[in-house]
Amino acid sequence: MEFLIIIFFLVSLPIFIFFIFPRKPSSHIGFKSYPIVGSLPGLVKNRHRFLDWTVEILSGCPTQTAVFRRPGNRQFVMTANPANVEFMLKTKFDSFPKGERFISLLEDLLGRWIFNSDGEMWWKQRKTASYEFSTRSLRDFVMTNATVEINTRLYFDVNMNMLKSVDQPMEKKTIVGKANYLRHLRIVRNTKKRKKKLSLTNDIKLPRSHPPIQTLYYKPKPYIPIPKSKTSNLISF
Structure with missing residues (x-):
């Protein structure tokens, strides 16, 4: 009997503290992450407004860049900072390949043209398009x-x-x-x-x-x- 009372007390105490004591306003910056599931709950909640949601999150970050953590300790970086985009596309493009997996996912829609290619193929198309732009x-x-x-x-x-x-x-x-x-x-x-x-x-x-x-x-x-x-x-x- 005493053991059950102790268990009940240990379980109810955190719940009591959570609901009774006022919580400070959250100062979290970036995508909110949880153990095991990462930032997936936020993505599911805002799946119908994914673009607006990511823009809101990135706008609230000092560098307009945030890390999105996926389940299984996987993560990727989202950025809306023009300086970062210029660095990736112009200064160090070879250091940021799209990868065959990403290209294959978009190949049906974009083919293998400049927005969905890497390496030599990208450079050739960029040279061809540079005059038009x-x-x-x-x-x-x-x-x-x-x-x-x-x-x-x-x-x-x-x-x-x-x-x-x-x-x-x-x-x-x-x-x-x-x-x-x-x-x-x-x-x-x-x-x-x-x-x-x-x-x-x-x-x-x-x-x-x-x-x-x-x-x-x-x-x-x-x-x-x-x-x-x-x-x-x-x-x-």
């Missing part, structure tokens, strides 16, 4: 399209819509958004190989989104020659 190239593109848009509106009262895509925008947005969501589920649940073998729901839906996405990304764009002569007046011929 240069300041001069972007400036020429904006100048050409804006000039035609402004001139047709002023002289002919016609909206060419060269700066805005009106070709089924909601359908494209829905397809790409759905593919990204299914890809997120695949990464989080880490069940790609098993689902492909069993032909389960998500991995059936994802390939069906590929033809419209490929049409959207790889659709030939009309060639608009860029005039060699530069002018400072946008609405002058």
Whole structure:
């Protein structure tokens, strides 16, 4: 009898202290971690607003960088600090490979192009894309399209819509958004190989989104020659 009383006292004392004594406001910074399960409870709780949740957490960190601990003593680092991103992508890119596992998870959606490749393949694509994303190239593109848009509106009262895509925008947005969501589920649940073998729901839906996405990304764009002569007046011929 005395033994049961002692056990009851030892069990009830922590509960009594937890509910009676006021708790100090939590000053925890970063992803809250628990024994064994790591930061998984927070991820499950905020799975419907994953992006907003991670932005809120990283914004509250002094370095805008935090460690997310997974079950089994695994962890990875999330950062929203532009200096860190520049360091990884520009200064020390070779030290931060994506890895074959990560690339294979996104290959159905992104292929093996610049955002989903490593090493020599990445460098070749970066060199090819560097001209298209240069300041001069972007400036020429904006100048050409804006000039035609402004001139047709002023002289002919016609909206060419060269700066805005009106070709089924909601359908494209829905397809790409759905593919990204299914890809997120695949990464989080880490069940790609098993689902492909069993032909389960998500991995059936994802390939069906590929033809419209490929049409959207790889659709030939009309060639608009860029005039060699530069002018400072946008609405002058």
